[in-house]
């Protein structure tokens with residue numbers, strides 16, 4: 001079912017700024033990492049700009065882009081859109097039900113991806129209820145069309161995906177849900193890492 005646009009653009013701008021601050025405060029991104037977008041109409045999104053730390057992003061910095069004809073993007077806003085916006089375009093194209101996309105580099109979950117693993121455990125509540133199962137998307141150059149296509153292929157069936165050697169992408173029916181999925185992913189990864197360390201010590 002296509003995503004309904006329920007909230008106004010001003011509200012979406014405030015929510016993006018708030019989520020950028022939370023991502024930064026909780027260590028899910030560093031420097032200029034990551035990007036956040038919200039679908040404000042069936043065919044338009046608001047996305048974070050390139051070149052700014054997310055903690056410095058203000059509502060007026062956000063860039064508005066047309067989803068159709070993505071290679072001839074018509075944009076509004078004073079910033080240049082994030083270089084990784086292709087993943088967002090691909091996600092919205094393949095999932096008409098979603099309203100938001102969050103991309104971050106959560107350090108522990110990304111560590112699993114660097115080790116060639118996904119974050120999974122059948123009994124862990126964070127994963128079971130907050131994230132679900134998630135695939136590991138094979139590596140492709142950040143910002144490339146190839147990465148967008150690989151990520152979108154997985155997002156067709158999952159709300160959270162890990163990008164090998166890179167980070168994670170979460171989607172949702174609202175920005176807050178997409179953000180919570182990112183937080184839960186990292187929290188689950190921290191728990192699983194702690195469990196391995198405890199087990200390692202016990203086996204010494």
Ligand SMILES: [Zn+2]
Pocket residue numbers: 033034084103104105142166167
């Ligand atoms: Zn990235």
